[in-house]
Amino acid sequence: MLYQYVPYVRTDNTASYSYLRATNFSAAGSVMNCTIQTLKTTPGNQTVYSSGYTVSWPACSQATKYEIQEGARATLTGFSDGAEDESAMFANWHLTGSARRSPAGKRTGSYSYLLQLLDSSANWYSPVQSLTLQKAFKVTSSSAISFYLTSHLHADGGYLACDISKDNGATWITLGTYNGYINSWTQYTHNYTALNAKGINAGDSCIIRFFMNAEQAYGWSYFPDWGFGLDDIAITGVEIAGYGGWTTLDNTVPATSYSVPPIGRTNGVYAYRVQAYANSAGQGYGTEGETTVILPTVTLSLLGNPSMPENGGGMVSVVATLSQTWTRPVQVNLAYSGLATETNDFTATPRAITISPSTPSGMLVLAPVDDSIDETNETIVVTIASILNGEESGAQQVVATILDDDPPANSFEAWARIYSPGMDLPTAFTNDYNTDGVPNGFDYA
DSSP states (O other), rough: OOOOOOOOOOSSSSSGOOOEEEEEESEEEEEEEEEEEEEEOOOOOOOSSSEEEEEEEOOTTOSSSSEEEEEEEEEEEEEEOSSHHHHHHHEEEEEEETOOEEEOOOSSSEEEEEEEEBOTTTBBSSSSEEEEEEOEEEEEEEEEEEEEEEEEOTTTEEEEEEEESSSSSOOOOEEEEEEEEEEEEEEEEEEEHHHHHHTTTTTOEEEEEEEEEEOOOOOOOOOTSEEEEEEEEEEEEEOOOOOOEEEEEEEESSSSSSEEEEEEEEEEEEEEEEEEEEEEEEEEOOOOOOEEEEOOOEEEEEESOSSSETTTSOOEEEEESSSSOOOOEEEEEEEEEEEOOOOOEEEEEEESSOOTTTTTEEEEEEEOOOSOOOOOOOOEEEEEEEEEEEESSSSSSEEEEEOOOOOOTTTTHHHHHHHHOOHHHHHHOEEEEEEEOSSSHHHHO
């Protein structure tokens, strides 16, 4: 829950209970301090240097479990607010005075925003009220700000202004002022041409506000009762930094931390949000937190002759090299494809490449398996399957070849290997392996 100086109305039922816990009260006096714990929590921002890490958050009062979601940074192209959600109101706007939501009048939905000096029940409100957008947007050449307005405050009683700021609220530029008898919902739009005429340019980071200054209750009764109603506020054609692609990692977390699995982590920024469950109901997500993952990148290369005779005349090493030495061990798991199959045609020792801390590289050895089967030369295509504490630099691939040395079946060479092993072919042809007085060549024939 976010607290500001405006009424915060929730339905009186168990689904809306907030379960606030107040502790650490100071001594009794005109001013007292205490610690208030709510059911909205925020994961902390952190930078990590490993694939696996832990996301933590402060405990929530009365929470029985937590749900954590992972998302990514996203650029939103617009903003809209029809005043339908009270929690969204506090998340989107900073409110001053008595600005609030009201079901008394609306253009669409069930609520609108209400800024008024006096109501029909003779209740007086702050003469200065405002709604100020909390998150900035970047202006483009197609930007437009629009809203629907109704007014029951006379021009002699005050005005409502729509202002824009490009210095985070230090100074304000008025786009338009409104008052008088506007009894039906009327749309007002400020497109890029209007913004540019006021000194706002594409690329400017801006916020807007709606600002009421009421000097006297001079106007008309009935909604919005000596004031102004706002509904269906929209900002389009802009760029707003936000988050998207939310995926639930776990919705039964019993404690205030979650261990993110290491597989699949790459360099980048990951967003997390958490909601507590109390009274068997989710209490809504708090503010997002970011985890920045920084990892070394990995490249593959071959050391040795990539063409290996099948009869054991050679081996080749697959080398994994880091972009920089690292403080944690980096494990590179490889995948093999091509014509050769592991175990039958070659072996890999060890099974994975482990690069020790402060070491720039690591390797494993590919060795051919000698057999007596006549085959074509076979390729071993080596790629990266996964990395722990590192990231693949692009798509890495190296290729080695096993050179087959087995003669064709039923050839004299195959016959000679059996009956005259170790002899060159001319000698084997004239040799008499069984001492029957007939040269081998004729025995073979």
